[in-house]
Amino acid sequence: MIIQLCGLSGAGKTTIATNVKRKAIAYHTPIEIIDGDTYREFLCKDLGFSKEDRCENIRRLGFVASRLSDHGIVCIISAINPYDEIRHELAATYEHVKTVYIDCPVNELITRDTKGLYKRALLPDGHPDKVSNLTGINDPFEAPANPDLHLRTNEKSINACTSELFAFIRNTISSQLLPVHAQIRN
Numbered sequence: 001m002i003i004q005l006c007g008l009s010g011a012g013k014t015t016i017a018t019n020v021k022r023k024a025i026a027y028h029t030p031i032e033i034i035d036g037d038t039y040r041e042f043l044c045k046d047l048g049f050s051k052e053d054r055c056e057n058i059r060r061l062g063f064v065a066s067r068l069s070d071h072g073i074v075c076i077i078s079a080i081n082p083y084d085e086i087r088h089e090l091a092a093t094y095e096h097v098k099t100v101y102i103d104c105p106v107n108e109l110i111t112r113d114t115k116g117l118y119k120r121a122l123l124p125d126g127h128p129d130k131v132s133n134l135t136g137i138n139d140p141f142e143a144p145a146n147p148d149l150h151l152r153t154n155e156k157s158i159n160a161c162t163s164e165l166f167a168f169i170r171n172t173i174s175s176q177l178l179p180v181h182a183q184i185r186n
């Protein structure tokens with residue numbers, strides 16, 4: 001199974017994915033986090049933040065996820081993943097892809113600003129430190145219309161969001177395994 005997260009920087013993708021992975025160890029559910037930030041240092045080092053590059057980024061993360069997923073590893077793609085087009089492409093290309101929206105209003109993210117990116121994006125034009133294409137401020141984010149799971153991280157605690165995503169993964173695994181058991185019995 002491939003869980004493609006999407007959500008603005010600072011919304012909570014890494015925090016929730018990491019906590020879910022920790023929780024899954026006790027249940028012997030293998031989880032791999034495929035994190036945009038990490039892969040941008042290696043496999044996706046050549047990519048920037050244009051629409052084309054962001055889509056290519058997700059395409060590559062999706063490919064890695066598909067290889068691992070074929071071996072029964074639950075892959076969580078933790079990236080901003082801002083465009084409908086590429087989210088749909090991933091879901092159409094690979095089996096068992098679920099979209100999870102990690103949602104937080106931008107005003108709250110400006111307050112969190114864990115990486116200082118929002119402060120820099122809000123600098124006046126022409127300022128040497130200004131970030132010019134930060135998603136949600138001066139670059140688009142297309143909120144998914146019908147995500148498989150929608151987590152509002154400004155309304156629920158980290159623990160509550162972690163439990164919801166974890167339960168979603170467990171339920172999806174069970175429902176996908178049921179027909180297989182039925183086939184074996186028949």
Ligand SMILES: Nc1ncnc2c1ncn2[C@@H]1O[C@H](COP(=O)(O)OS(=O)(=O)O)[C@@H](OP(=O)(O)O)[C@H]1O
Pocket residue numbers: 008009010014035036037040049053054055057058078079080081082115131132133134135139
């Ligand atoms: N301009 C701009 N816009 C968005 N993000 C920026 C930008 N510049 C740097 N960063 C940092 O890069 C991380 C986003 O990379 P992703 O691979 O997740 O992005 S994408 O899915 O290809 O849109 C993102 O990581 P997260 O904060 O974990 O989301 C940022 O730390």
Ligand SMILES: Nc1ncnc2c1ncn2[C@@H]1O[C@H](COP(=O)(O)OP(=O)(O)O)[C@@H](O)[C@H]1O
Pocket residue numbers: 007008009010011012013014015016112114152153154156157158159161
């Ligand atoms: N309900 C929540 N779920 C996830 N993170 C939360 C929540 N509430 C507050 N936070 C905080 O928001 C920040 C999210 O950062 P991070 O996980 O790196 O985001 P992202 O990976 O989406 O950029 C962390 O500082 C985390 O403690």
